[in-house]
Amino acid sequence: MLEVKSLRKVYEDTSRTVEAIRDVSFSVGQGQLVCIVGPSGAGKTTLLKCIAGLLAPSSGDIILEGQRVVEPPPAMAVVFQEYGRSLFPWMSVHDNVALPLKHKKIDTARREALVRNALSAVDLKGVEAAYPWQLSGGMQQRVAIARAVAYEPHVLLMDEPFAAVDAQTRADLEDLIRVLWHRLRVTVLFVTHDIDESVYLGQRVLVMSHAPTVIMEDVEIDLPDERTQLETRSMNRFGELRKHIYSKIQLAKQGWRPPSE
Amino acid sequence: MKALLPPRPRRIAVAFGLPAALIAGWWITSADSQSFYFPPLQTILHTFGKLWFSSKALPNIVPSLWRFSVGYLAAAFLGIAIGVPVGASRNLRNVLEPVLEFLRAIPPPVLVPVLILFTGIGNEMKALVIVFGCIWPVLLNTVAGVRSLDEVLAETVRSYRIGRLSRLQHFVLPGASPQIFTGLRQALPIGIILMVVSEMFAASDGIGFSLVQYQRTFAIPEMWSGIILLGIIGIVLSLIFRAIEARLLGWYHGLRQSQRAG
Numbered sequence: 396m397l398e399v400k401s402l403r404k405v406y407e408d409t410s411r412t413v414e415a416i417r418d419v420s421f422s423v424g425q426g427q428l429v430c431i432v433g434p435s436g437a438g439k440t441t442l443l444k445c446i447a448g449l450l451a452p453s454s455g456d457i458i459l460e461g462q463r464v465v466e467p468p469p470a471m472a473v474v475f476q477e478y479g480r481s482l483f484p485w486m487s488v489h490d491n492v493a494l495p496l497k498h499k500k501i502d503t504a505r506r507e508a509l510v511r512n513a514l515s516a517v518d519l520k521g522v523e524a525a526y527p528w529q530l531s532g533g534m535q536q537r538v539a540i541a542r543a544v545a546y547e548p549h550v551l552l553m554d555e556p557f558a559a560v561d562a563q564t565r566a567d568l569e570d571l572i573r574v575l576w577h578r579l580r581v582t583v584l585f586v587t588h589d590i591d592e593s594v595y596l597g598q599r600v601l602v603m604s605h606a607p608t609v610i611m612e613d614v615e616i617d618l619p620d621e622r623t624q625l626e627t628r629s630m631n632r633f634g635e636l637r638k639h640i641y642s643k644i645q646l647a648k649q650g651w652r653p654p655s656e
Numbered sequence: 657m658k659a660l661l662p663p664r665p666r667r668i669a670v671a672f673g674l675p676a677a678l679i680a681g682w683w684i685t686s687a688d689s690q691s692f693y694f695p696p697l698q699t700i701l702h703t704f705g706k707l708w709f710s711s712k713a714l715p716n717i718v719p720s721l722w723r724f725s726v727g728y729l730a731a732a733f734l735g736i737a738i739g740v741p742v743g744a745s746r747n748l749r750n751v752l753e754p755v756l757e758f759l760r761a762i763p764p765p766v767l768v769p770v771l772i773l774f775t776g777i778g779n780e781m782k783a784l785v786i787v788f789g790c791i792w793p794v795l796l797n798t799v800a801g802v803r804s805l806d807e808v809l810a811e812t813v814r815s816y817r818i819g820r821l822s823r824l825q826h827f828v829l830p831g832a833s834p835q836i837f838t839g840l841r842q843a844l845p846i847g848i849i850l851m852v853v854s855e856m857f858a859a860s861d862g863i864g865f866s867l868v869q870y871q872r873t874f875a876i877p878e879m880w881s882g883i884i885l886l887g888i889i890g891i892v893l894s895l896i897f898r899a900i901e902a903r904l905l906g907w908y909h910g911l912r913q914s915q916r917a918g
Contacts, residue, residue: 449811466817473815480808485830485907494826495816528911546816 396425396582397446397550402455404441415441417607419455423550428576428583430593432640433603434648439586442608443554446584447473459550469499472543476555478536482527488514489523492542499546513545514538516575533564537571544575550582558588566624569596573622590644594618594636595627602640604647611643611653695877704881720862721889723779724851727786731847732840735791739798739836740828749799756795764789764846765853777858785854790843797839801832834908837901844897848890863889 404416415438423429433439444450446457448467457464459471467473472495475481482491492513496506514523517537527535536556543551553572557565569592576583587593593600594616602611618632627633683697707713742748764785775781805828813827829836855864863882870879902909 444811447815449814467815469817471815473812475808475812477808480806481812483809483826483830484911485833486826494822495818498817498819498822526907526910528914 396427396460397423397584398456398458399442399446400456400458402442402445402457403453404438404445404450405453414607416445416452418609419603421601421610421613423582423584426580426582428573428585428596428598430597430600431584431586431603432588432590432593432600432644433608434605434644435588436606437603437647438606438608439588439603440554442603443473443552443584443586447471447552449473470549472546472548472551474536474539474543474551474553474556476558478532478539478556478559479527481539482535482542484526484528487524487526488519488530488538491527491538492545495542495546509545509547510541513541516544516578517541517571532560533568536560536568540568540571540575544579548581550584553583553585555587556585557592565592570624572596590637590640591628594633594640595622595624600636600640602643602647604652605650609652611647614640692874693876695880700877700880700884703877704884707878707881708885716861716863716866717885719779720851720855720864723782723854723862724786724847726779727783727851728790728843728847730783731787731790731843732794734787735794735839735843736798736829736836739795740802740824740832742795743799743802743832744828760792760796762788764850768854768857772858782851782854782859782862786847786850789850790847793842793846794836794839797835797842798832801835801839802828804835805831834905837905841897841901844893845890848886848893852886 399419399421402416402419403414406413406415419442421429431439431442441450445452446464448457448464448471451465459468462468483494486494489510492510493506496509501509510523514520517540519534519537519541522530522534522538527538530538540556557568560568572583572585573596575581585593585596587596597616600614600616602614603609604611614636616636618627618630618636679697686694686696687698689696708717742752767788768781768785771781771784775784809827809831813823818826851862852864852867855862856868859865863886867879867882870876870882
């Protein structure tokens with residue numbers, strides 16, 4: 396479904412050159428939920444932006460459904476961390492969700508249905524006429540997710556989407572993502588700095604090293620498919636996985652890197 | 657939001673308080689005036705009623721307001737039309753900046769004799785003077801507004817592959833509109849001033865023309881009444897502007913209020 400091949404990204408400036416990503420390769424199968432976790436400065440956002448087609452890599456390829464990504468592809472939707480800044484403040488919630496659909500050449504009836512379904516899928520009722528700034532942070536992020544869902548993407552990219560909401564809201568939104576993922580059978584790539592979140596959500600967790608970034612490990616999460624905040628997080632296996640990833644991150648912070656092949 | 661508004665009578669009293677006091681003060685201190693150049697306010701107001709509410713008034717007021725409208729709206733349109741691409745492109749800014757800075761520094765009234773040579777003494781000359789003065793605040797504020805568009809929103813627009821025209825309509829213009837309106841508001845008094853000034857040099861009708869006529873023929877109360885009329889026109893235009901702005905930037909005021917509330 397999605398393949399990242401030997402991705403390398405170097406930022407060149409008049410004063411200095413920064414190698415953000417050295418060599419990242421992985422693939423994501425159709426319908427998988429993969430989390431990307433790493434220390435701050437690990438280039439996670441850079442990686443996501445390259446995959447999303449928003450940033451051109453210095454070398455390497457992103458292949459989505461057999462096609463190279465050179466610009467934002469129509470089969471992908473992105474949910475950003477700063478929900479307040481990614482919604483249009485001059486449009487109502489309804490118009491915010493509907494806008495990307497206006498360019499997809501769908502007729503009005505279907506578009507309205509998509510908007511309605513997306514908003515109810517994220518548990519937002521009665522806010523269609525409200526403006527984003529009238530809503531709470533958690534609700535705003537739900538609107539951003541609804542917008543991505545209404546777009547009917549094949550791949551959903553999420554860049555630390557819950558980093559800026561409170562813990563209670565974050566727990567609800569995490570469960571929402573799992574529910575949506577199950578229902579829509581969409582492929583999800585979820586970037587986070589929160590190790591617990593990555594283990595709770597993912598089928599796989601890609602652990603990133605510090606910049607210049609490479610993948611430290613591709614951890615398989617063999618927790619049951621039905622997950623709840625209470626049960627899953629208190630399982631022994633959860634603790635083991637978490638500890639394993641946490642220790643890898645600590646190594647990454649100390650600058651440890653996997654031996655090159 | 658309704659709860660935040662103080663009761664209407666109080667607001668009106670506060671707004672009218674100082675002007676009423678100043679007018680009363682003017683009335684009282686000028687009541688017994690024998691000075692030729694500073695007649696009693698009572699005389700001026702009497703002349704005002706006689707002059708500007710008569711049938712002779714409209715042939716002067718209408719042309720002036722027409723020139724102002726044409727000039728102001730043309731300046732607004734051009735300022736925004738040029739400001740958007742300049743704001744969006746760093747290359748364009750670097751190329752145009754020195755020229756724009758130079759043109760901006762020229763005081764518009766100075767151009768009146770020059771424009772008379774090129775365009776005569778008709779309405780075109782006056783409208784052009786107004787355009788030349790009003791375009792700068794609109795242009796520069798549009799550039800600033802476009803430059804300050806939110807980056808995250810820009811990336812969102814790109815990630816959803818939103819087309820260029822739609823981008824302009826749904827992202828660039830609304831996003832820059834608070835700043836654009838600041839520019840339009842600054843251009844308003846400039847336009848009124850230039851409307852009058854352009855009519856003082858070479859005209860056959862208009863408020864500015866009338867003012868100069870009265871001055872030359874020493875019709876002093878008439879002259880003063882013309883000045884008051886200009887002030888009233890300024891206030892009315894400002895109120896109309898604020899009404900339009902409140903309608904178009906309702907979302908912005910709401911946003912700022914919610915941000916301030918925390």
